[in-house]
Amino acid sequence: LILVVVGCKGKYQKRVIISLPAYGNNITRALGISNLKISTTISTTGVSICGWRYGGEFDGGSFYSGFGCRNYTGVNETITCVNNAGIVTSHLTLLQPQYKDLNVNMQCSPSPSYSVNIVFKACPTGKISPGLIMSKQSTSPCGYGCTARFSCAAGYTGNTVDATCNEQATWSPAPNCSLGKLVTSITVVDNTMSDPISKDCNSDAVIVGSCLAVVILIFATIAL
Structure with missing residues (x-):
């Protein structure tokens, strides 16, 4: 981001x-x-x-x-x-x-x-929490009424927040980013083919195509 x-x-x-x-x-x-x-x-x-x-x-x-x-x-x-x-x-x-x-x-x-x-x-401007990115301030330290925009790093989820340093020296609203989790799901497709027309010349048996298993990996990032 x-x-x-x-x-x-x-x-x-x-x-x-x-x-x-x-x-x-x-x-x-x-x-x-x-x-x-x-x-x-x-x-x-x-x-x-x-x-x-x-x-x-x-x-x-x-x-x-x-x-x-x-x-x-x-x-x-x-x-x-x-x-x-x-x-x-x-x-x-x-x-x-x-x-x-x-x-x-x-x-x-x-x-x-x-x-x-x-x-x-002053309100905290260093590493507030993992995955949280904060803009640099034009003046330092960042005291009462100072504002900043917070966003989440890659791999984290959360909303971009425009926060203000309030009277208790904390950010309001409080920014928050959650760590995403990589989830793997497997889908198996069973593709069975039959050909009722093709026959062996000396046999009445129906030729059945071989089964084909296709494995598809789906990656999704799901917020904790």
């Missing part, structure tokens, strides 16, 4: 929400993703102050205190806070494309405190 080269398109602007507390405290996101949103919901009972911190470089101060909610808008991030009868929901949105792993903290005094490690990865 012929491999077609497809370049990288612009990044998607879909907001991907990470909720704290996060299971396992580790999250993978695609390299270069922007508008990355982290969310948390807490009860303000017994809480005096809460704030966001990430990367060891930004301390957004408090989004909640005894005076209520506080919103913040900066060049690289925004913070929102909504208080609904003592239940506060806050969002930290990282506006710029992200290329460096981050540790994000939401800290309240005296509690709770939540943390998540965000690891940024």
Whole structure:
């Protein structure tokens, strides 16, 4: 099959929400993703102050205190806070494309405190699976929103797929090629000939032609 080269398109602007507390405290996101949103919901009972911190470089101060909610808008991030009868929901949105792993903290005094490690990865562009052929990228690495065309090598079956690197740093739709299997079938043709006219001069016996067996090999490639 012929491999077609497809370049990288612009990044998607879909907001991907990470909720704290996060299971396992580790999250993978695609390299270069922007508008990355982290969310948390807490009860303000017994809480005096809460704030966001990430990367060891930004301390957004408090989004909640005894005076209520506080919103913040900066060049690289925004913070929102909504208080609904003592239940506060806050969002930290990282506006710029992200290329460096981050540790994000939401800290309240005296509690709770939540943390998540965000690891940024490119979508795989090497040998993804046997028989799968992928186009080269015009830029490398292939991060969020990057597209590529996948096709199957000779001996494999599957559809050609135009896939996009999604927010989890995986290809969507997922390309897949299946290994074909060579199957041999044998057909035997029994060709019996008779000639009721031809006779031996001293015999009434009918001359019967000899049997001819023809073996035909048929090769078919059948998808597993």
